Amino acid sequence: MSEPFRRTLPPPALAYGATGILPFAAGLALVATGRTPEMRQFGLDLFVVYGGVILSFLGGIRWGVRLPAPDWRHLGLSVMPSLIAAGCLLLDRIQALPLLALSFALVGLFDVTRGTHALWPAWFKRLRLHLTLAVVSLHLALIVALW
Numbered sequence: 001m002s003e004p005f006r007r008t009l010p011p012p013a014l015a016y017g018a019t020g021i022l023p024f025a026a027g028l029a030l031v032a033t034g035r036t037p038e039m040r041q042f043g044l045d046l047f048v049v050y051g052g053v054i055l056s057f058l059g060g061i062r063w064g065v066r067l068p069a070p071d072w073r074h075l076g077l078s079v080m081p082s083l084i085a086a087g088c089l090l091l092d093r094i095q096a097l098p099l100l101a102l103s104f105a106l107v108g109l110f111d112v113t114r115g116t117h118a119l120w121p122a123w124f125k126r127l128r129l130h131l132t133l134a135v136v137s138l139h140l141a142l143i144v145a146l147w
Helices: 013-019 023-035 038-066 072-090 093-113 124-147
Strands: none
Touching: 013 124, 023 038, 023 124, 038 072, 038 093, 038 124, 072 093, 093 124
16 A cells, blocks of 8 residues: 555654643643642643644644645645644633634644545544544643633
């Protein structure tokens, strides 16, 4: 089977994708168990800033995939995650959390429901589904922890 249509997750993509969840988990753990207000604030800052970075990264993936055949629609959609992430970083951290959670959910939904073609390997949809569920769940857990 050709590489773009491989259904099994490549070990490096799985390993780096799973490792990418760790800063979210660390931020949540610091907020939930931090001994000082400064430690809890650091956890919240870590969570939101890292979330903005990763949301921008997801937009960058779209930009890179569309470089061979750029068009207004797809490149425009590819910059939206970065613009939303930048806006979130300017908000109060607690206000940014629901917007980041919604953005991750929408970008993940887009990734999982689009058709598979040579530019998007089949395994990528599975990876994005699992990572999106984990990231959105961690956002919701942090929102509940702060409530």
